[in-house]
Amino acid sequence: MPSLGGSGKRLPLLASPGKSDAPMPEQKATNIVWHAGAVTREERERLNGHRGAVVWLTGLSGSGKSTIAVALEKALWTRGVRTYILDGDNIRHGLNKNLGFSPADRTENIRRIGEVAKLFTDAGLVAVTAFISPYRADRDQVRALMRPGDFIEVLVDCPLDICEQRDVKGLYQKARAGQIPEFTGISAPYEAPLTPELTLRTAEQSPEESAAQVLAYLVARVIVSSR
Numbered sequence: 001m002p003s004l005g006g007s008g009k010r011l012p013l014l015a016s017p018g019k020s021d022a023p024m025p026e027q028k029a030t031n032i033v034w035h036a037g038a039v040t041r042e043e044r045e046r047l048n049g050h051r052g053a054v055v056w057l058t059g060l061s062g063s064g065k066s067t068i069a070v071a072l073e074k075a076l077w078t079r080g081v082r083t084y085i086l087d088g089d090n091i092r093h094g095l096n097k098n099l100g101f102s103p104a105d106r107t108e109n110i111r112r113i114g115e116v117a118k119l120f121t122d123a124g125l126v127a128v129t130a131f132i133s134p135y136r137a138d139r140d141q142v143r144a145l146m147r148p149g150d151f152i153e154v155l156v157d158c159p160l161d162i163c164e165q166r167d168v169k170g171l172y173q174k175a176r177a178g179q180i181p182e183f184t185g186i187s188a189p190y191e192a193p194l195t196p197e198l199t200l201r202t203a204e205q206s207p208e209e210s211a212a213q214v215l216a217y218l219v220a221r222v223i224v225s226s227r
């Protein structure tokens, strides 16, 4: 298992293989035919005045994904960009309430979010996702679902010891006490992206600086206009 990207402290090697062996679900239904709409994604994008895309934030618990998602949405919204945040804990209250944190459930969690993010992208929005999404293969599956350039993988990079000091939700303390099994970084692996589109070093820069870094990327890629 690799270390965290960049400045991250190395995680201990774990006995578990990391990626779940659970196969991606097969198409179950037969006799289904795609029904095309009358309005295209390009037309929706023209109406919106910007392109659709997904900014996929990945990183340890407490690395700053949710905080940056909120700062980024605010920065985009003030520029007139239509956005939507998909946040791990929120989605687990609804769409994914039947999923836990086993490798197979984590894979299914990310598969569903990937499909939802793809729908938002097709709707011409900038979707911002904030999920640990610890498995490289799961994130790569989402990338493969989308058109080239639509999936912007952003490593929210923060050393484990700093995430643990922040311990926003008191989860690290519980995980260290053995009260939370399969906790990413402690008793479950985190596979950092090898070639993310962006890396945000949250031990060194503010959430607003991270949001500005993502915004600059979106402008450079002509996903949103330069004002």
Ligand SMILES: Nc1ncnc2c1ncn2[C@@H]1O[C@H](COP(=O)(O)OP(=O)(O)O)[C@@H](O)[C@H]1O
Binding pocket: 059, 060, 061, 062, 063, 064, 065, 066, 067, 068, 130, 166, 168, 201, 202, 203, 204, 205, 206, 207, 210
């Ligand atoms: N530079 C920074 N970038 C992002 N978050 C930061 C930064 N410095 C401190 N924090 C704090 O770290 C915590 C990150 O928590 P959160 O955004 O919920 O992380 P995650 O969603 O990745 O689990 C917040 O309390 C935030 O205020």
Ligand SMILES: [Mg+2]
Binding pocket: 065, 066, 067, 087, 088, 089, 130
């Ligand atoms: Mg969060």
